[in-house]
Amino acid sequence: MKYPKLFEKSKIGSIELKNRIVMAPMGTGFANDDGTVNDRVINYYEQRAKGGAGLIIVEAACVDDVYSVPFKGQIRVSQDYHIESLEKLTQAIHEHGSKAVLQIHHAGSTSNPALAGCQPISPSDIPPAPGGNIPRPMTLEEIGQVQQKFIDAAVRCEKAGFDGVELHGAHSYLIAQFFSKYYNRRTDAYGGDFDNRMRFISEIIDGIQKALPSYPLLVRISGDEMTPDIADTLTLQDGLEIAQFLQAKGIDAIDISNGGAMNPNANCDPASYTPGWKKHISKVFKDALTIPVIATNTIKTPHFAESLLDDNICDFIALGRALFADANFAAKAKESREEDIVKCIGCMYCRKKLLVEKVPVECAVNPELGHE
Ligand SMILES: Cc1cc2nc3c(=O)[nH]c(=O)nc-3n(C[C@H](O)[C@H](O)[C@H](O)COP(=O)(O)O)c2cc1C
Ligand code: SF4
Structure with a gap:
């Protein structure tokens, strides 16, 4: 076995995994307008399960139909009628021995008013970036309502057969807006000192743990927002x-x-960034924590992925765009067919499609993406 660490059996909470290869959550825009999952979504994920990823973290799924519409075609887990099609998705993933976690998400200030038809909400009236749409500060009642939406969404995940749920607390979306002194200027119990800024996620976690004791719960955060010149952003x-x-x-x-x-670009980096440039970040978490650390690291080859595990940079390697480019990355690595892996070239065409043009993702090196 050329990559013994990559293909080691492992666990996250009670989720038993056949290897240490995780598919990172990546929005596709493939879902139906009502947020239900269709054959396009199922075939896309099924190929990645068949291709050998041990854990698939399914893309950010919306918990709030009114105040969170970042792009068209986002998966939703905001209503009970979403459960049925999500169950088909988990069955398709499980059929190939992979496990499935759904990332649940609220866009907060990054919701698109043109699509949502209303002003976005956030802890305070600070736009995601200067010149962006100004959100409306949430009332205390709205904070409670949105927290309940996250909890209800987690319950739907369990009903749909997901092996666990991940809270999206990264990339300046709503949960991260509460974490941040830059975005969160509140003077009530949800803003100010560290404990107050953590209260929003903390109460969501309490609610999920109460509703679903022992259901595996993951959280994605930005280890470092890497904006040292902008005061009060997250270091x-x-x-x-x-x-x-x-x-x-x-x-x-x-x-x-x-x-x-x-x-x-500190999240999804262009080709000019050398793989490994941000591995010191996940290393800090791996050294300081006892729970498993999953991390992306601009991984383009199995050899580099194995080296991250060898060097104790993380416990699980996450592949984002590498799995847009080639659904069979893991299977080819296992068979020592590295030369057959179609590599992501870091051209950013996928991100441009979804986030700039607001259309479903496409990949410059994989015309099959979305047409599996
Ligand atoms: C088109 C696109 C959509 C993404 N959507 C999500 C998402 O839904 N949730 C999330 O946490 N990160 C999202 N990301 C970030 C990826 O999960 C990952 O962190 C990033 O692509 C870097 O990893 P990589 O270098 O392996 O691609 C997205 C990235 C891309 C390119
Ligand atoms: S579009 Fe470009 S950056 Fe995105 S996955 Fe494909 S090759 Fe990589």
């Missing part, structure tokens, strides 16, 4: 403090990304 020190708080709350794994609305 590596803040990321670590947040992760330690979440570990103490009893979550089962931390999923480390980077960047935010003012530095998206």
Whole structure:
């Protein structure tokens, strides 16, 4: 076996995994307008399960139909009628021995008013980036309502057969807006000191743990927003403090990304960034925490992925665009067919499609993406 660490059996909470290869959550825009999952979504994920990923973290799914519409074709888990099609999706993933977690998401200030038909909401009236849409500060009643939407969404995940749920607390979306002194200027119990800024996610976690005791719960955060010139944005020190708080709350794994609305390239980086440039970030979390650390790291080859595990940079390697480019990355690595892997070239065409043109993703090197 050429990649013994990659193909080691492992666990996240009670989820038993056949390897340490995780598919990172990536929005596709393939879902129906009502947020239900269709054959296009199912075939796309089924190919990645068949292609050998041990855990598939299914893309950010919306919890709030009114105030969170970032792009068209987002998967939704906001209503009971979403459960049926999500169940077909989990069955298709499970059929190939992979496990499935759904990432649940609220866009907060990054919701698109043209699509949602209303002003976005956020802890305070701070736009995602200067010049962006100004959100409306949430009332205390709305905070409680949105927290309940996350909890209800987690319950639907369990009903749909997901092996666990991931809260999207990264990339300057609503949960991260509460974490941040830059976005969160509240003077009530949900803003101000660290404990107050953590209260929003903390009460969501309490609610999920009460409704679903022992259901695996993951949280994705930005380890470092990497915007040192912008005061009060989240630093590596803040990321670590947040992760330690979440570990103490009893979550089962931390999923480390980077960047935010003012530095998206720290998350999804163009070809000019050398793979490994941000591995010092996940290493800090791996060294400080006892729960499993999942991390993306601009991985283009199985050899580099194995080296991240060898060097204790993380416990699970997450592949994002590598799995847009080639659904069979893991299977080819297992068969030592590295030369057959179609590599992501970091051209950013996929991100441009979804986030700039607001149409379903396409990949410059994989014309089959979305047509599996
Ligand atoms: C088109 C696109 C959509 C994405 N959607 C999500 C998402 O839904 N949730 C999330 O946490 N990250 C999302 N990401 C970020 C990826 O999960 C990942 O962090 C990023 O692509 C870096 O990993 P990579 O270098 O392996 O691609 C998205 C990235 C891309 C390119
Ligand atoms: S479109 Fe470009 S950046 Fe995106 S996955 Fe394909 S090759 Fe990689």
